[in-house]
Amino acid sequence: MAVIYRSFFSYNITRPYPFKWFTPVVIVGGIIAIVLVSFLNVATTGYELVQASSLNPNATEAARDTWFSNWPRYLIGARASCDASSMQVQSTLYTTKQIFPWRLESIGRVGDSNPLFGSLVYKNNLLQKCNVSIIRIEFETLDRNAGQIAEMPVGGTIGATAKCRVDNGDETSIVLETTYDIVPATETSDSFTGNNQLSIYWGYSLLQIYWRSLMQTFLEENQGEAPFSKGIIRLRQNTTLSGSIEEQLKNPDFLSVASCFFTPLNATGVVVIYNQYCGTHQLSALADSAPAFERPLPGIWRSVEILAKAIFFTVLADFGRNDDAMPNMLAHPDLLAILSSNLTAVNDTLGSAFRWGIHTSVIQKSFDPSRSQSETQQLGVNDSMLATDYLCQVPRLKSAGTLFLSVLVADLVILQAIWKIYTLVANSFLPKDNDKKKQCNACTCSTQDEKGTQDHQSIPPEERKHSSSFCEPPSHESLHRKPSLESLSLS
Numbered sequence: 001m002a003v004i005y006r007s008f009f010s011y012n013i014t015r016p017y018p019f020k021w022f023t024p025v026v027i028v029g030g031i032i033a034i035v036l037v038s039f040l041n042v043a044t045t046g047y048e049l050v051q052a053s054s055l056n057p058n059a060t061e062a063a064r065d066t067w068f069s070n071w072p073r074y075l076i077g078a079r080a081s082c083d084a085s086s087m088q089v090q091s092t093l094y095t096t097k098q099i100f101p102w103r104l105e106s107i108g109r110v111g112d113s114n115p116l117f118g119s120l121v122y123k124n125n126l127l128q129k130c131n132v133s134i135i136r137i138e139f140e141t142l143d144r145n146a147g148q149i150a151e152m153p154v155g156g157t158i159g160a161t162a163k164c165r166v167d168n169g170d171e172t173s174i175v176l177e178t179t180y181d182i183v184p185a186t187e188t189s190d191s192f193t194g195n196n197q198l199s200i201y202w203g204y205s206l207l208q209i210y211w212r213s214l215m216q217t218f219l220e221e222n223q224g225e226a227p228f229s230k231g232i233i234r235l236r237q238n239t240t241l242s243g244s245i246e247e248q249l250k251n252p253d254f255l256s257v258a259s260c261f262f263t264p265l266n267a268t269g270v271v272v273i274y275n276q277y278c279g280t281h282q283l284s285a286l287a288d289s290a291p292a293f294e295r296p297l298p299g300i301w302r303s304v305e306i307l308a309k310a311i312f313f314t315v316l317a318d319f320g321r322n323d324d325a326m327p328n329m330l331a332h333p334d335l336l337a338i339l340s341s342n343l344t345a346v347n348d349t350l351g352s353a354f355r356w357g358i359h360t361s362v363i364q365k366s367f368d369p370s371r372s373q374s375e376t377q378q379l380g381v382n383d384s385m386l387a388t389d390y391l392c393q394v395p396r397l398k399s400a401g402t403l404f405l406s407v408l409v410a411d412l413v414i415l416q417a418i419w420k421i422y423t424l425v426a427n428s429f430l431p432k433d434n435d436k437k438k439q440c441n442a443c444t445c446s447t448q449d450e451k452g453t454q455d456h457q458s459i460p461p462e463e464r465k466h467s468s469s470f471c472e473p474p475s476h477e478s479l480h481r482k483p484s485l486e487s488l489s490l491s
C-alpha cells in the first residue's frame with residue numbers, strides 16, 4: 001500500500017448535485033447572466049472619458065448618445081461633463097446672437113458694488129434682466145482714415161453700455177460695452193455675423209439706414225461759420241416717463257439726452273469750448289428748436305431718436321431681452337411698425353454718397369404688419385448666453401482590446417459571485433444533516449453497505465458502530481481500520 005503524502009494544500013471532495021434542475025438552470029441562467037452582466041459592465045467600465053470642446057455644454061451634458069444614457073446615474077461609469085469657462089475682464093466676446101462685439105468691463109456681486117472680480121466663471125448661464133445704461137452716437141470727420149473719409153465725408157461709431165445679471169451659482173452682475181462702426185476702418189464685415197433671425201435683421205437694417213441718414217443730415221446742417229468736426233451724444237432711458245411701457249416706447253422722448261458735446265473747427269484750427277451744448281434733455285425739444293448755441297443742428301434729432309432706439313433694442317435683442325417689463329420693439333409687429341414707420345421716406349432721401357456699401361439685403365421699406373403675415377410670425381427674440389468654448393469630458397467606447405479585457409475581468413468577478421450565491425442557495429436544498437447521514441450510508445458507503453448488510457450479523461457490534469460513523473471526518477483510528485473493514489466485508 002502507497003504511503004499517503006499530506007500536502008499543505010488541500011482539495012474539496014465533490015459530489016454531483018442530486019437535482020434534475022441544476023444543470024439546465026446553470027446553462028440557461030448562465031447565458032442570461034453573461035449577457036446581462038456584460039451589458040452592465042460595458043456601461044460601467046467599457047467607456048473612457050476623452051476631452052472635447054463644446055459650444056453648448058448643456059446639450060453636451062444632456063446628450064443621450066450612448067444606449068445606456070437613460071439608466072440611473074449610479075450605474076454609469078462615464079458621463080459627459082463640462083467645465084465652466086473663465087472670462088477675463090476686458091476680454092471681448094459675443095453673445096450667442098453674435099450681433100455686437102462686447103468688452104467685459106466689470107464683474108461684481110448683485111446689490112454690492114464691492115468687491116469687483118477679475119474674471120467671470122461662466123457656464124452657459126442665461127443673461128438676465130439686461131438693461132442698456134447708456135447709448136453713444138459719435139460724429140467724426142477728419143479723425144477717420146483716408147479710406148473711410150473717401151467713402152463717406154462724415155462717419156462715426158455707435159456704442160452702448162449694458163448691464164446684465166448672470167446666475168452662475170452666485171448672483172453676478174456684469175457690465176459690457178461695445179463700440180460699433182457701421183463703415184469700419186478695417187476689412188471686417190460691417191454686417192452682423194451669423195444671424196438669421198428676422199428681428200435682428202430689422203435692427204441691423206434700421207441701424208444701417210438711420211445711421212447713414214443721420215450722418216448725411218449732420219453734414220447738411222453743419223455748415224456754419226465754425227462747423228463741428230467732432231461730436232458725441234450720450235442718451236439714456238428716461239425711467240420717469242408716465243404711462244404704460246408701450247406708451248413710453250412710442251414716446252419720442254423714451255430716450256433722453258444725458259449729455260452732448262460738439263467740437264467746432266474754424267480757421268484757427270480746433271476751437272475747444274467747454275460748454276454744455278444740449279440745453280435740454282428732451283429730444284423732441286431739441287428737434288423743434290430753432291438753431292441756437294445750446295440747441296445745435298435741430299435737423300439731426302429725429303434721426304437720433306430712431307437710431308438710438310434701434311441701437312437700444314438691437315442691444316437688448318443681442319442679450320435676449322423681450323419681456324413684459326421691456327417689450328422689444330423689434331419683436332412686436334405693432335411696435336416695429338412704429339419704429340420703422342419713416343424708413344421708406346428716409347431711404348428715399350439718402351444720397352448716393354451715403355449709400356456706399358449698403359448690402360442689398362438691408363430692408364429699406366417700413367414694416368407693414370397687415371401685409372407681411374409670414375414676417376409677423378417670424379419676429380421674436382429669445383434667450384441669449386455669452387458664446388464661448390467649453391472643455392468637456394465625453395464618453396467614448398474603449399478600443400476593442402481594452403474593452404474586451406476590462407469587460408472580461410469585470411464579468412469573471414461578477415459571474416463568480418453569482419455562481420457562489422447560486423451554489424449556496426442550491427446547497428440549502430440539499431437534505432438536512434440527518435438525511436445527509438442516511439444518504440451517506442446509502443451512497444458513499446454503499447459499496448460496503450450493499451454487501452455489508454447481509455454480513456451485518458457477522459460484524460462485531462463495535463465494528464458496526466464504526467461503519468455507521470464512516471462518513472464523519474475520519475479519525476486516525478477509522479482510517480486505519482478501513483482496510484480491515486474492507487477485508488472483512490469482502491470475506
Ligand SMILES: *[C@@H]1O[C@H](CO)[C@@H](O)[C@H](O)[C@H]1NC(C)=O
Nearest residue numbers: 058123124125126167168385
Ligand atoms: C446650463 O446649465 C447651467 C448649470 O449647469 C445652468 O445654470 C444654465 O442656466 C443652463 N443654460 C441653459 C441655456 O439652460
Ligand SMILES: *[C@@H]1O[C@H](CO)[C@@H](O)[C@H](O)[C@H]1NC(C)=O
Nearest residue numbers: 128129130131163164165173
Ligand atoms: C434693469 O432694470 C430693472 C428695472 O429698472 C431692474 O429691476 C434690474 O435689476 C436691472 N438689471 C440689472 C442687471 O441691473
Ligand SMILES: *[C@@H]1O[C@H](CO)[C@@H](O)[C@H](O)[C@H]1NC(C)=O
Nearest residue numbers: 238240241242256257281282
Ligand atoms: C423724463 O420725462 C419727464 C416727463 O416727461 C420729464 O419731466 C423729465 O425731465 C425727463 N427726464 C429726463 C432726464 O429727461
Ligand SMILES: *[C@@H]1O[C@H](CO)[C@@H](O)[C@H](O)[C@H]1NC(C)=O
Nearest residue numbers: 225226265266267268269271
Ligand atoms: C475761431 O473761433 C474762436 C473762438 O470762437 C474765435 O475767437 C475766432 O475769431 C474764430 N476764428 C475765425 C477765423 O473764425
Ligand SMILES: *[C@@H]1O[C@H](CO)[C@@H](O)[C@H](O)[C@H]1NC(C)=O
Nearest residue numbers: 213302303342343345346349
Ligand atoms: C421722415 O423722414 C423724412 C425724411 O428724412 C423727414 O423729412 C420727416 O420729418 C420724417 N418724419 C418723421 C415723423 O420723423
Ligand SMILES: *[C@@H]1O[C@H](CO)[C@@H](O)[C@H](O)[C@H]1NC(C)=O
Nearest residue numbers: 344347348349350363364365
Ligand atoms: C431706397 O432708395 C434707393 C435709392 O434712392 C432706391 O433705389 C430703392 O428702391 C429704395 N428702396 C425701397 C425699398 O424703396
Ligand SMILES: *[C@@H]1O[C@H](CO)[C@@H](O)[C@H](O)[C@H]1NC(C)=O
Nearest residue numbers: 096196197381382383384385
Ligand atoms: C433662438 O432661436 C433660434 C432660431 O429660431 C434658435 O436657433 C436658437 O436655438 C434659439 N435659442 C434659444 C436659447 O432658444
